[in-house]
């Protein structure tokens with residue numbers, strides 16, 4: 431496994447995303463992923479599957495200190511007392527004493543950012559999170575957060591795949607020593623039928639999804655693809671035995687377009 435290092439955190443380059451995975455399916459996939467060599471699991475309070483993620487962690491029998499677990503605090507719990515209470519709830523559901531990474535799921539302008547970050551840093555000091563970070567933060571918000579946070583931020587988790595240019599956010603993270611963690615890294619499955627990625631993959635004996643994930647990790651980005659199918663778990667982690675050439679990397683980056691963003695909400699910040 432390759433790692434992305436950021437402000438003291440060592441984030442496994444590939445993780446399992448668990449959004450929309452529920453119940454026994456979720457627990458079984460987490461368990462199976464860990465048995466196949468995954469060492470990074472991404473969940474969130476709002477996914478309502480932290481209990482099942484915890485079940486999968488334990489069923490795998492992989493040692494706790496070998497696994498990197500991320501969860502996220504939902505925006506309605508950003509007032510300082512709420513954030514601490516919400517983190518305790520997440521830990522109880524996961525049946526863990528600490529997570530490896532705790533993120534603010536989206537920016538929430540209704541609560542002063544400095545207050546929320548103070549609470550996030552406090553939760554870290556209490557030992558409930560080894561590292562802290564943000565998600566869906568723009569360049570301006572990253573800079574505001576770094577200036578306001580008493581503890582280092584390990585990452586910004588953002589949508590990132592070949593159809594969406596994230597150069598500005600990547601550069602801002604690099605300036606702050608933060609990692610980029612790519613969500614929807616295979617564009618919610620849309621890359622499956624991509625002709626360019628499939629053609630490049632043919633030259634390496636790899637699928638379009640594997641080329642896409644390789645393109646991300648070759649930029650020192652961590653990626654958290656989600657699948658509900660056991661056979662795809664192996665496919666999505668089998669990307670450490672080939673290298674994309676500079677020309678291939680440039681060609682894939684050239685696929686970004688103005689309509690590439692897939693996740694947008696009324697409460698989203700003004701994107702870069």
Ligand SMILES: NC(=O)c1ccc[n+]([C@@H]2O[C@H](COP(=O)([O-])OP(=O)(O)OC[C@H]3O[C@@H](n4cnc5c(N)ncnc54)[C@H](OP(=O)(O)O)[C@@H]3O)[C@@H](O)[C@H]2O)c1
Pocket residue numbers: 446447448449450472473535565566587588612613614615616617618619620622639640654655656657658659662665666693
């Ligand atoms: N921070 C945030 O705001 C945020 C937002 C969105 C997502 N996330 C996180 O990021 C994770 C991943 O993002 P995502 O779930 O939106 O999308 P994604 O991982 O880009 O794509 C998931 C879709 O791709 C399909 N798929 C998986 N592996 C494949 C393969 N090898 N070939 C073809 N299709 C494949 C899956 O279908 P099958 O199940 O049929 O395989 C599923 O429909 C989430 O689960 C969540 O943990 C975070």
